[in-house]
Amino acid sequence: MNVLVIGRGGREHALCWKLGQSPRVKTIYCAPGNAGTSRDAENVAIDPKDTRELVRFAKSRDVGLTVVGPEEPLVNGIVDAFQREGLRVFGPSKLAAELEGSKIFAKEVMRQAGIPTAEFRVFRGAPDAEQFILSREVALTLRPRGRSPVRGTQHCRTAAEAIEAIEAILDPREVLVPGQAEVEVDERGKRRSFKTIEEARRYVLTRPIGLVIKADGLAAGKGVAVCKDLGEALEAIDEIMVRRLHGRAGDRVLIEERLDGVEASVLALTDGRTIIPLESSQDHKRAFDGDEGPNTGGMGAYSPARVLTPELMAEVEREILVPIVHAMKRSRRAFRGVLYAGIMLTHQGPKVLEFNVRFGDPEIQAILMRLRSDLVDALEAVVDERLDSVALDWDPRPAVTVVMASEGYPGAYERGRPINGLDEAGAMEGVKVFHAGTATRNEPQGPRIITDGGRVLNVTAIGEDFAEARDRAYRAASAIRFTGGWFRHDIADRALKGEPPAEDRS
Incomplete structure (x- = not known):
C-alpha cells in the first residue's frame, strides 16, 4: 500500500523510517517532511494544517493508511475529515484529541475517572490568577524603621498582605524625606531592611512556592512554567494571559500544585477497547546538563526507562x-490512536502530569529503534479496532537519542546554517540520524542540508547495553558539525550508572 505521514519533525522521520521497513508498503509520502525524510520517503509540499489538500492528495495517490504526527492537526479534526471521505487514518478524532487540546478538559476527565494527578484551579482572567498566587502563605513579619508613617509590627500571612504592609510603611506620600524610612522584613529570624517599595516587594516575590502554570490550549510545548517562586508565577501569568505569547491557548490557565518525583513517559496504542503499552522511555526536558535551564521540547531520551519497573508499569496501566x-x-x-501519559513517580505513587494524543518526540525515536514488529500491522489494527489480535516484539537492547539543537534554542535561533558530517555519523554501526529541523538548499556545488529549526537532529543509537548505545550516539553526534550546534552531554547517564533519575519538579 501507499502510506502518508503528516508532519515535518524528528518524530515523523522516525515513523517514515520504521513504516518503510514493512514489506507491505509500496511508497511512503511525507507532508511536508524535511531533508531527512526525503531519504526515507517522498516529500510532499503540503502544510500539515491544510486538511483539504491533504485529503485530495491521499485520494489521488491511493493512500491506504495516513499517520498523523503532530498534535495541532489532530486537535483541529483532521482524522474526522479523512474518515468522512472513506480514508483510513491513524489518530484520535477531534473530540478525543481534546485530551491534549485542553489541559483543563483533561484534568476534569481525570478527576471524574479517579485518576491520580495534581490538585488544580482554573482561571479565566489574569487578575484572579494573580490574586490566587499572592494569596500563598509567606509568614513574614514586617517592622517599620525610621520616619515611617506606620507604627507597630505587622504579621503578614500571605504575599498580598506583606506587599500591602510594605506599601503602607514606605508610602512616598507620607515619608517626607526619602531614605529616612525603612521596612525590616523578618523571616524565621532572618532579618533584612529595605528603603524602597520596589526592593522590598522584589524580596517578597522571591519566596518559594510549589506551583505550575499551564496555558489551557496548545502552545507548541512552551505553555508550561514550573515556578520556583512567586515572581516566576506572576511572570508566567503575564506572559500567558496579558502579553498573550501563546495566543488563544492562554484564554484560560491551569494552576496546579508542583509534584516532586521522577518523570517518565508511557506511550500506548489503543483502539478504544484494547490497550498495548509500548516500551518505556525517559525524556530529558531541561536544556542543559544536570537538568538545569529552561524546559524544552526534549533534549534526549532513552529506552527502556529503568525506573519504570514491571510492577510500576502494571500499576500505570491499571x-x-x-x-x-x-x-x-x-x-x-x-x-483510538496512541495515548501518551506523562507520569511523575511520586512517593504516593504514579501521578499524571499530562496526556498527549500523539507519539512523543524524542521518545518515539528511541522506542522505534527497539521495535521488531511491523509498525504498519499495529497501526492498522488500531484503525480496524482489532488490536487484541496484535502482539509487539521488542529488541531487548537499549536505545539512546541525543538531540542536537540550534544556538539560542529554546529561545530565538537562526536558520540556514550548513550541516556537515551527516554521512559519517549515519554510517556508524547501530546509529540512525533522524532529522527534526532541517531543509535542503540548492547551491552551485549541489544540494546542501541546512538547519531549519530549534531542535535540528535526533541522533539515535542501539547497543548491547546502555554504555554501548550511549557511546555510539555521542560519537555520532560529535561527528556532526554546524555553527552554534550543541547538545546535552549527560543523556542516559543515570541509566548507564544504574541509578534512578534525579527528582524533578513539574
Whole structure:
C-alpha cells in the first residue's frame, strides 16, 4: 500500500523510517517532511494544517493508511475529515484529541475517572490568577524603621498582605524625606531592611512556592512554567494571559500544585477497547546538563526507562491507562490512536502530569529503534479496532537519542546554517540520524542540508547495553558539525550508572 505521514519533525522521520521497513508498503509520502525524510520517503509540499489538500492528495495517490504526527492537526479534526471521505487514518478524532487540546478538559476527565494527578484551579482572567498566587502563605513579619508613617509590627500571612504592609510603611506620600524610612522584613529570624517599595516587594516575590502554570490550549510545548517562586508565577501569568505569547491557548490557565518525583513517559496504542503499552522511555526536558535551564521540547531520551519497573508499569496501566480509555468511551469520545501519559513517580505513587494524543518526540525515536514488529500491522489494527489480535516484539537492547539543537534554542535561533558530517555519523554501526529541523538548499556545488529549526537532529543509537548505545550516539553526534550546534552531554547517564533519575519538579 501507499502510506502518508503528516508532519515535518524528528518524530515523523522516525515513523517514515520504521513504516518503510514493512514489506507491505509500496511508497511512503511525507507532508511536508524535511531533508531527512526525503531519504526515507517522498516529500510532499503540503502544510500539515491544510486538511483539504491533504485529503485530495491521499485520494489521488491511493493512500491506504495516513499517520498523523503532530498534535495541532489532530486537535483541529483532521482524522474526522479523512474518515468522512472513506480514508483510513491513524489518530484520535477531534473530540478525543481534546485530551491534549485542553489541559483543563483533561484534568476534569481525570478527576471524574479517579485518576491520580495534581490538585488544580482554573482561571479565566489574569487578575484572579494573580490574586490566587499572592494569596500563598509567606509568614513574614514586617517592622517599620525610621520616619515611617506606620507604627507597630505587622504579621503578614500571605504575599498580598506583606506587599500591602510594605506599601503602607514606605508610602512616598507620607515619608517626607526619602531614605529616612525603612521596612525590616523578618523571616524565621532572618532579618533584612529595605528603603524602597520596589526592593522590598522584589524580596517578597522571591519566596518559594510549589506551583505550575499551564496555558489551557496548545502552545507548541512552551505553555508550561514550573515556578520556583512567586515572581516566576506572576511572570508566567503575564506572559500567558496579558502579553498573550501563546495566543488563544492562554484564554484560560491551569494552576496546579508542583509534584516532586521522577518523570517518565508511557506511550500506548489503543483502539478504544484494547490497550498495548509500548516500551518505556525517559525524556530529558531541561536544556542543559544536570537538568538545569529552561524546559524544552526534549533534549534526549532513552529506552527502556529503568525506573519504570514491571510492577510500576502494571500499576500505570491499571490506575491510569485503563480508566482514561474507559472514561473517554463513556463520554462518547472513544479514543483510538496512541495515548501518551506523562507520569511523575511520586512517593504516593504514579501521578499524571499530562496526556498527549500523539507519539512523543524524542521518545518515539528511541522506542522505534527497539521495535521488531511491523509498525504498519499495529497501526492498522488500531484503525480496524482489532488490536487484541496484535502482539509487539521488542529488541531487548537499549536505545539512546541525543538531540542536537540550534544556538539560542529554546529561545530565538537562526536558520540556514550548513550541516556537515551527516554521512559519517549515519554510517556508524547501530546509529540512525533522524532529522527534526532541517531543509535542503540548492547551491552551485549541489544540494546542501541546512538547519531549519530549534531542535535540528535526533541522533539515535542501539547497543548491547546502555554504555554501548550511549557511546555510539555521542560519537555520532560529535561527528556532526554546524555553527552554534550543541547538545546535552549527560543523556542516559543515570541509566548507564544504574541509578534512578534525579527528582524533578513539574
